Amino acid sequence: MNIVASDITSQSFDILIIGAGGAGLRAAIETRSRGLSTAVVCKSLFGKAHTVMAEGGIAASLGNVYPEDGWKVHFRDTMRGGKMLNNWRMAQLHAQEAPDRVLELEAWGALFDRTEDGRIHQRDFGGHKYARLAHVGDRTGLEMIRTLQYKAISMGIEVFMECKILRLLTDSSGNVCGAIGYWRPSGDLILFKAKAVILATGGIGKSWKYTSNSWESTGDGHALAFQVGADMIDMECVQFHPTGMVWPLSVRGLLVTEGVRGDGGVLRNSNNERFMFNYIPDMFRAETADTEEEADRWYADHSSARRTPDLLPRDEVARAINSEVKAGRGSPHGGVFLDIATRLTPDEIKRKLPSMYTQFLELAGVDITRQPMEVGPTCHYMMGGVRVDAETEAATVPGLFAAGEVAGGMHGANRLGGNSLSDLVVFGRRAGIGAADHAEGFSGTPEPEMGQALEAANEAMRPFNDENGESPYTLQADLQDCMQRLVGIIRTEAELRQALEKISELKDRLGRVSVNGGKQYNPSWNLATDLPSMLSLSEMVTRGALERKESRGGHTRDDYPQPDPELGKVNFVQRKRDGEHSIQPEPLLKMPDELKALFEDEH
Amino acid sequence: MTEVTMNIWRGDSNGGNFEQYKLERVEGEVVLDVVHRIQATLAPDLACRWNCKAGKCGSCSAEIDGKPSLMCMTRMDTLPNDTITITPMKTFPIIKDLVTDVSFNYVMARQIPPFTPGKPQPDGTYRMQQVDIDRAQEFHKCIECFLCQDVCHVIRDHEVNKLYYAGPRFFVKLASLEMHPLDTVDRRALMREYLGLGFCNITKCCTEVCPEHIKITDNAIIPLKERVVDASYDPIAWLGRKIRRKSKMTAQEAYELAPARVAPTSLDGIPATAVED
Ligand SMILES: Cc1cc2nc3c(=O)[nH]c(=O)nc-3n(C[C@H](O)[C@H](O)[C@H](O)COP(=O)(O)OP(=O)(O)OC[C@H]3O[C@@H](n4cnc5c(N)ncnc54)[C@H](O)[C@@H]3O)c2cc1C
Numbered sequence: 039m040n041i042v043a044s045d046i047t048s049q050s051f052d053i054l055i056i057g058a059g060g061a062g063l064r065a066a067i068e069t070r071s072r073g074l075s076t077a078v079v080c081k082s083l084f085g086k087a088h089t090v091m092a093e094g095g096i097a098a099s100l101g102n103v104y105p106e107d108g109w110k111v112h113f114r115d116t117m118r119g120g121k122m123l124n125n126w127r128m129a130q131l132h133a134q135e136a137p138d139r140v141l142e143l144e145a146w147g148a149l150f151d152r153t154e155d156g157r158i159h160q161r162d163f164g165g166h167k168y169a170r171l172a173h174v175g176d177r178t179g180l181e182m183i184r185t186l187q188y189k190a191i192s193m194g195i196e197v198f199m200e201c202k203i204l205r206l207l208t209d210s211s212g213n214v215c216g217a218i219g220y221w222r223p224s225g226d227l228i229l230f231k232a233k234a235v236i237l238a239t240g241g242i243g244k245s246w247k248y249t250s251n252s253w254e255s256t257g258d259g260h261a262l263a264f265q266v267g268a269d270m271i272d273m274e275c276v277q278f279h280p281t282g283m284v285w286p287l288s289v290r291g292l293l294v295t296e297g298v299r300g301d302g303g304v305l306r307n308s309n310n311e312r313f314m315f316n317y318i319p320d321m322f323r324a325e326t327a328d329t330e331e332e333a334d335r336w337y338a339d340h341s342s343a344r345r346t347p348d349l350l351p352r353d354e355v356a357r358a359i360n361s362e363v364k365a366g367r368g369s370p371h372g373g374v375f376l377d378i379a380t381r382l383t384p385d386e387i388k389r390k391l392p393s394m395y396t397q398f399l400e401l402a403g404v405d406i407t408r409q410p411m412e413v414g415p416t417c418h419y420m421m422g423g424v425r426v427d428a429e430t431e432a433a434t435v436p437g438l439f440a441a442g443e444v445a446g447g448m449h450g451a452n453r454l455g456g457n458s459l460s461d462l463v464v465f466g467r468r469a470g471i472g473a474a475d476h477a478e479g480f481s482g483t484p485e486p487e488m489g490q491a492l493e494a495a496n497e498a499m500r501p502f503n504d505e506n507g508e509s510p511y512t513l514q515a516d517l518q519d520c521m522q523r524l525v526g527i528i529r530t531e532a533e534l535r536q537a538l539e540k541i542s543e544l545k546d547r548l549g550r551v552s553v554n555g556g557k558q559y560n561p562s563w564n565l566a567t568d569l570p571s572m573l574s575l576s577e578m579v580t581r582g583a584l585e586r587k588e589s590r591g592g593h594t595r596d597d598y599p600q601p602d603p604e605l606g607k608v609n610f611v612q613r614k615r616d617g618e619h620s621i622q623p624e625p626l627l628k629m630p631d632e633l634k635a636l637f638e639d640e641h
Numbered sequence: 642m643t644e645v646t647m648n649i650w651r652g653d654s655n656g657g658n659f660e661q662y663k664l665e666r667v668e669g670e671v672v673l674d675v676v677h678r679i680q681a682t683l684a685p686d687l688a689c690r691w692n693c694k695a696g697k698c699g700s701c702s703a704e705i706d707g708k709p710s711l712m713c714m715t716r717m718d719t720l721p722n723d724t725i726t727i728t729p730m731k732t733f734p735i736i737k738d739l740v741t742d743v744s745f746n747y748v749m750a751r752q753i754p755p756f757t758p759g760k761p762q763p764d765g766t767y768r769m770q771q772v773d774i775d776r777a778q779e780f781h782k783c784i785e786c787f788l789c790q791d792v793c794h795v796i797r798d799h800e801v802n803k804l805y806y807a808g809p810r811f812f813v814k815l816a817s818l819e820m821h822p823l824d825t826v827d828r829r830a831l832m833r834e835y836l837g838l839g840f841c842n843i844t845k846c847c848t849e850v851c852p853e854h855i856k857i858t859d860n861a862i863i864p865l866k867e868r869v870v871d872a873s874y875d876p877i878a879w880l881g882r883k884i885r886r887k888s889k890m891t892a893q894e895a896y897e898l899a900p901a902r903v904a905p906t907s908l909d910g911i912p913a914t915a916v917e918d
Pocket residue numbers: 056057058059060061062079080081082087088089090091092093094095096097178179201202203204219238239240241250251252254258259293418419441442443444455456457458459460462
């Protein structure tokens with residue numbers, strides 16, 4: 039197969055949005071409401087993006103349960119959760135605007151669970167001082183995506199579903215003004231021209247063996263942006279969620295929502311000990327309960343007791359579980375126990391955590407109203423990503439914008455639960471405004487270079503030309519094994535170097551991958567076209583992890599177990615210039631004094 | 642028995658046939674795991690859809706031993722036979738293997754006038770009591786797996802009806818709007834005249850296959866049918882019950898609000914070309 043220009047059909051829009059999760063859809067609603075023609079492209083069917091899987095809730099200081107909550111408290115929690123590596127301006131905008139975005143979802147038809155007085159109910163989550171997560175049982179993401187999906191439908195946004203973008207395209211002066219991809223059902227190529235492009239491609243988990251993420255999370259957006267020269271930050275900061283299922287093997291990694299602990303569930307080891315009391319870090323000691331009695335009292339009343347250590351930020355809990363298992367106090371299948379059965383009545387469990395109840399009953403044969411769950415860390419969320427301007431979500435390459443999980447900065451070194459769904463709508467909207475402004479100021483027509491499109495297309499088709507190469511499934515399995523073993527939750531220099539070697543070997547093998555069958559809905563070919571992103575992403579994570587010689591948030595180095603105050607002042611920035619991949623520390627944005635004052639009670 | 646034979650339909654819009662794959666059984670697996678193992682080892686180009694592998698996204702719908710099901714939520718050890726047959730959903734055109742063209746549903750979604758709220762409280766927010774949203778929340782659990790659409794004989798057996806029939810998924814959607822405490826649009830005439838509510842003869846097959854256990858027939862369709870009857874014969878009773886939130890609309894008036902309109906709009910009641918069982 040050799041692709042020539044006439045094999046490619048093209049379409050023009052004002053705005054091209056890659057990704058139909060919460061971030062992409064919220065952006066599309068914004069650009070469309072400005073009257074701009076808007077195309078949304080996604081790899082799966084419309085309405086199936088990863089956002090649909092979000093469980094616990096969306097964080098916003100509405101103050102419906104604790105009126106003393108407000109944006110400053112939310113901002114402070116977010117920064118401390120992120121170990122102060124966050125882009126403070128993003129964290130501030132997020133905390134300030136999240137309540138309006140939640141209320142907006144309600145005005146578009148979302149039905150959140152209610153308080154007694156008919157307002158939106160809010161639940162407790164790790165790292166949030168007050169009960170702050172608006173939710174719908176444990177299926178908040180479904181509510182969010184349906185609401186945005188039907189809003190988008192009502193506005194005439196064009197959706198290109200089951201269409202995979204292979205590469206971003208630039209014009210002769212380097213402005214991003216289009217993309218090339220293919221339709222999964224037919225395998226036919228399609229080229230998009232647009233005045234501005236918004237990346238909203240979500241996460242990266244699929245490069246690890248045990249992950250809560252779906253097959254779509256191959257880090258495409260990270261790789262696409264890097265390839266056109268965008269700055270990438272904090273790529274070493276990957277979140278391992280403390281509670282994934284560990285058994286049966288086939289569902290290992292599947293998420294168990296933090297809402298279980300938010301609603302009273304506790305972690306225990308094989309000695310039936312609530313071990314989290316042994317893992318309270320200094321940074322959180324003052325505000326964390328040190329007896330079981332106090333922790334239990336806190337659930338009912340946050341003013342007279344301090345919060346339970348079961349709800350420390352995720353990085354702390356994941357490391358604690360890891361240590362317990364290593365010390366031989368794990369559960370039969372290599373996790374720890376999460377107990378809700380002795381804490382709530384069966385009726386309460388079924389009402390508050392319906393999908394966890396079915397998930398365990400149907401997939402593991404475990405009745406969580408009577409038995410404890412077995413849980414362990416799972417690769418969950420990417421804090422790092424495209425470096426963006428806080429106000430407009432513009433990347434460092436003109437014409438390109440990024441929002442949602444693919445963007446970096448907002449969450450620093452560790453994300454708090456519930457802060458992603460709010461991130462999607464806050465910055466999805468802002469990216470929409472940013473891109474719309476850019477498009478309106480654009481004169482002439484976008485003219486992406488055809489040569490780039492042909493190169494990408496031919497590269498994608500190459501596996502068909504090779505009869506007896508390697509299976510893409512084997513390559514994927516080898517990469518997942520490498521990242522799981524060597525670039526997991528606890529890292530060391532030697533293992534990271536080994537991983538880099540392995541990745542470079544896998545890159546060589548990528549050129550020899552072959553697939554059989556036709557282009558129509560061929561999963562092995564589809565996977566072959568995901569592999570370049572998975573490898574590029576894995577390399578960025580590993581290189582970042584090597585450079586950050588300290589432990590901070592989601593990034594833990596066994597050989598540098600403490601945070602280093604000097605490294606706490608920098609982002610590691612990765613970029614590609616003239617084919618060279620560079621990485622260097624650059625100072626964080628400076629926080630203004632009035633915000634700094636919020637942290638002054640700290641040592 | 643440690644081995645299992647998977648009998649999977651392979652082909653495209655031009656036709657196809659069953660292929661057999663023999664594999665070891667692995668403890669705890671669901672049907673989708675086995676399909677994935679077939680892809681990784683025996684048939685790399687075997688097409689199927691999936692995303693979440695947790696029953697949350699509604700992508701992996703197929704017919705397992707004849708029953709419309711989610712492949713990711715059907716455990717192998719719940720299937721009694723040593724040969725398991727998987728076919729694509731019958732109601733939709735084949736794309737390839739287990740993947741069907743479900744665009745009918747996306748077209749239907751655009752025929753429905755969107756949620757349109759009334760005025761908020763003076764502080765700009767809305768108040769709703771939990772008891773008033775329980776029912777609509779049940780409908781919001783829908784994961785759009787389209788298994789109910791697949792099983793419903795009105796379109797499963799009569800292709801032509803797709804022009805005139807929203808199907809159980811969209812009756813659930815319409816019911817969620819109808820029972821949303823804030824919505825203001827009256828879609829009753831529209832449901833009766835253009836969206837084929839009358840075709841449903843309450844066989845309850847849809848309810849049986851719904852993986853979210855939504856009581857589609859009892860809680861959505863039957864109440865809609867009652868309200869539609871109210872709307873056409875007894876407006877006073879309707880108004881008395883509904884505290885005058887919605888003002889009455891004709892089918893055409895409501896349809897004007899839909900994002901895209903493709904259903905034939907000249908009908909009144911059941912169209913002559915559609916087929917009734
Ligand atoms: C199981 C689970 C539970 C979670 N629960 C919560 C929670 O309770 N609260 C919370 O705040 N966060 C939660 N999160 C995190 C949150 O759900 C995600 O971070 C968020 O949904 C990501 O949204 P997004 O819009 O950035 O991207 P996604 O929703 O991941 O969507 C990405 C989109 O990009 C498309 N795409 C990707 N690559 C390409 C390409 N090459 N071409 C075309 N399209 C492409 C995909 O098809 C998809 O449409 C959870 C995550 C998981 C995994």
